[in-house]
Amino acid sequence: MTLTAKLNVSLSVFLLLTLVGCGDETVSKTERVSSPFLVSSEPAGAITPTEFKEAARSENDAADDTSAEDSAIGNSLAATEVVLVGKIDAGDLDPFEPGKATFVLSELPDAEHAAGDPDHANNCPFCKRKLKNAPKVVVRFVDESGELIAQDAQAMLGVKKGDSVVVKGLAEYQEPINMIQINAESIYRR
Numbered sequence: 001m002t003l004t005a006k007l008n009v010s011l012s013v014f015l016l017l018t019l020v021g022c023g024d025e026t027v028s029k030t031e032r033v034s035s036p037f038l039v040s041s042e043p044a045g046a047i048t049p050t051e052f053k054e055a056a057r058s059e060n061d062a063a064d065d066t067s068a069e070d071s072a073i074g075n076s077l078a079a080t081e082v083v084l085v086g087k088i089d090a091g092d093l094d095p096f097e098p099g100k101a102t103f104v105l106s107e108l109p110d111a112e113h114a115a116g117d118p119d120h121a122n123n124c125p126f127c128k129r130k131l132k133n134a135p136k137v138v139v140r141f142v143d144e145s146g147e148l149i150a151q152d153a154q155a156m157l158g159v160k161k162g163d164s165v166v167v168k169g170l171a172e173y174q175e176p177i178n179m180i181q182i183n184a185e186s187i188y189r190r
Contacts, residue, residue, distance in 0.1 A: 033158030037141055039186045043168045046085040049107050049180055050134045056080065056173035079172040084182060085190075086137060088163045101141035101149035101156055107134035108164060137180040139167050139187075146183075157187055164190040 047055075059080075086105035088095050095104040109127055122128070141149050141156070154160060171182035 033156070035156055035158075037184065037187050038157060039188050042166050042188045042190070043083045043186065046083045046166045048134070049084060049086060049105070049137050050130070052080075052082055052084060052171065052180060053135050053173050053178075057175070079170045081169070082171045082182070083166060083168045084137060084171065084180070085164070085166045088159055088161055088165060090136070095161055096153055099150055099152060101151050101153045103139050103153045103159070105137035105139050105165070105167065107131055133178075135173065135178045135180050137167075137171075137182060139169075140181065140183050142183050157189075159187070159189060166190065 084105065085108060087108050088103050089106040090104035091106075093104075097103070107130070109131065139153075141153065143149055149156070159165060166188040167182060167184045168186045169182045169184035171180050173180050
């Protein structure tokens with residue numbers, strides 16, 4: 001390779017790196033996302049999926065107008081406005097559905113009990129049992145007509161598996177399958 005050819009290659013590489021850039025980006029992809037569902041401050045009064053489940057069960061038990069037939073069938077409990085906190089996670093499965101604005105939210109490990117140990121929930125039998133028995137939450141973002149938005153939640157909201165989030169919306173607990181479904185009106189990334 002001649003000296004001129006080496007200079008041309010070096011200059012081309014330099015120009016390419018200058019135009020494209022290299023190194024760390026100071027703004028992550030999630031910080032650049034703009035969505036009407038994203039809020040900049042955490043909504044007050046967030047509860048865990050387990051706390052919502054217990055409240056929904058108590059409310060249902062206290063209702064006098066529940067018929068024996070409805071109880072036997074196991075209908076879902078009434079929808080309630082709620083603020084839930086959790087982690088985007090579905091265990092071994094992908095928590096996201098491609099092309100849909102929906103994901104699965106799981107209970108966060110008890111931070112106070114873990115005393116700052118990130119692996120505590122994996123080693124503590126109490127935590128393992130509590131997380132296993134906690135209801136999963138299907139978080140859905142719907143349009144004005146109530147239809148699920150046909151856009152990846154990851155792209156729309158800038159979230160990923162493992163993110164801790166706070167979701168506000170209308171939720172119902174479905175006892176037969178130990179699941180909460182929430183039609184979210186907003187999401188806050190912790």
